[in-house]
Amino acid sequence: MNTSTSISRTQPAIARDSDDESGYFDNHLSAEIQTMITTYRPRHLSPVIWKAVRDFVVASVVDRAPTTPRTTRTLLNATAQYVAWAWETAGWPLDETIFDSHNIERFLRTEMLRKDNYYRNRVRVELNRYVVAYGGQPVPMPSFSRQAEHLRPYSAVELRTFRTAALGIPTPKGRRRSLTILALAAGAGLYGREIADARVGDILDDGTIIRVHVAGNSPRLVPVRAEWVKTLRDLASNQDPADRVIGTAGNEADRARTRGLAKYETARTPSPQRLRTTWLAALLNDGVPLNVAHQLSGIRHLESFARYIGAMAPVDPATVEERIVGKGTRR
Numbered sequence: 001m002n003t004s005t006s007i008s009r010t011q012p013a014i015a016r017d018s019d020d021e022s023g024y025f026d027n028h029l030s031a032e033i034q035t036m037i038t039t040y041r042p043r044h045l046s047p048v049i050w051k052a053v054r055d056f057v058v059a060s061v062v063d064r065a066p067t068t069p070r071t072t073r074t075l076l077n078a079t080a081q082y083v084a085w086a087w088e089t090a091g092w093p094l095d096e097t098i099f100d101s102h103n104i105e106r107f108l109r110t111e112m113l114r115k116d117n118y119y120r121n122r123v124r125v126e127l128n129r130y131v132v133a134y135g136g137q138p139v140p141m142p143s144f145s146r147q148a149e150h151l152r153p154y155s156a157v158e159l160r161t162f163r164t165a166a167l168g169i170p171t172p173k174g175r176r177r178s179l180t181i182l183a184l185a186a187g188a189g190l191y192g193r194e195i196a197d198a199r200v201g202d203i204l205d206d207g208t209i210i211r212v213h214v215a216g217n218s219p220r221l222v223p224v225r226a227e228w229v230k231t232l233r234d235l236a237s238n239q240d241p242a243d244r245v246i247g248t249a250g251n252e253a254d255r256a257r258t259r260g261l262a263k264y265e266t267a268r269t270p271s272p273q274r275l276r277t278t279w280l281a282a283l284l285n286d287g288v289p290l291n292v293a294h295q296l297s298g299i300r301h302l303e304s305f306a307r308y309i310g311a312m313a314p315v316d317p318a319t320v321e322e323r324i325v326g327k328g329t330r331r
Contacts, residue, residue, distance in 0.1 A: 028065060033072050037061055042080045049084050056094040057083050064129050071126075078123040079130075082107050091174065099130035105139045106271060109150075150273035153281040153311050159186060162270045177246045179231055184245070185275035187228025188212045189283075189297055192272045201241030203232055218298035225282065281311040 066072040092098040128138040166178035184190040202213040210224040283293045299305045
């Protein structure tokens with residue numbers, strides 16, 4: 001996790017005195033807008049996270065020079081939510097590189113999912129101001145294919161790249177957190193919230209097969225895919241069964257923020273939704289019965305589960321004719 005607020009190209013025109021909020025401004029903003037910015041407090045961020053990102057958020061908004069109260073409010077909300085999410089979940093530094101169009105696109109698709117299209121597009125417009133200001137390509141308007149991206153499984157090459165990136169994270173806590181997210185999402189199909197709540201004692205190892213006990217709204221016992229067994233076994237060894245697998249929890253950030261892998265070797269961070277799709281597609285491609293895969297997935301409704309059939313590898317019916325015909329007596 002980044003613990004410093006390194007403001008580079010978003011540095012305010014006048015250095016801020018730690019006891020003087022006016023240090024953010026050089027009088028190019030109206031008094032009303034200056035007051036809105038300095039008194040702004042996001043409702044849905046913990047005080048700890050807001051304290052860490054506030055200086056950078058305020059400096060960024062001031063640099064965009066909003067001219068109306070409505071634009072200022074939208075820009076503050078969009079910047080605060082996005083910066084906190086990108087910094088806390090994906091390890092982006094607090095400088096202009098955080099305004100990465102690929103990451104903003106994923107933020108809009110995942111964190112803004114419950115917002116209506118009008119609000120989501122307003123957020124997109126405001127965040128695009130940063131992307132364009134720093135020479136990037138703006139986030140495009142969503143298309144159907146982009147909205148359905150979470151139903152596209154990762155390739156084996158992409159999974160290896162993510163694993164390599166996770167192993168390359170320099171801090172033990174970051175490395176453990178990222179490998180755990182990969183192993184439980186791609187290896188057992190857990191949702192992000194289930195990964196956040198999982199305890200070491202929920203990883204059950206009989207020496208051959210590792211199973212993950214999932215509590216919550218969709219309780220189930222999920223066998224882990226073979227390629228992730230060693231990873232989980234190593235992560236669980238010599239750990240207190242009561243500990244959370246992603247590390248010591250106890251605050252909002254540690255519990256709920258499992259949506260990203262720190263950006264080291266990859267330009268785009270893996271999505272737990274697509275990791276789940278990858279796991280589920282592997283089960284279906286390996287011939288696991290649909291009713292069993294449905295039960296293991298934790299998806300309640302068959303209609304929702306049916307969407308994942310499209311993630312399966314294409315099969316020529318001619319190659320499975322014997323199974324289609326069956327083993328009955330032929331006359």
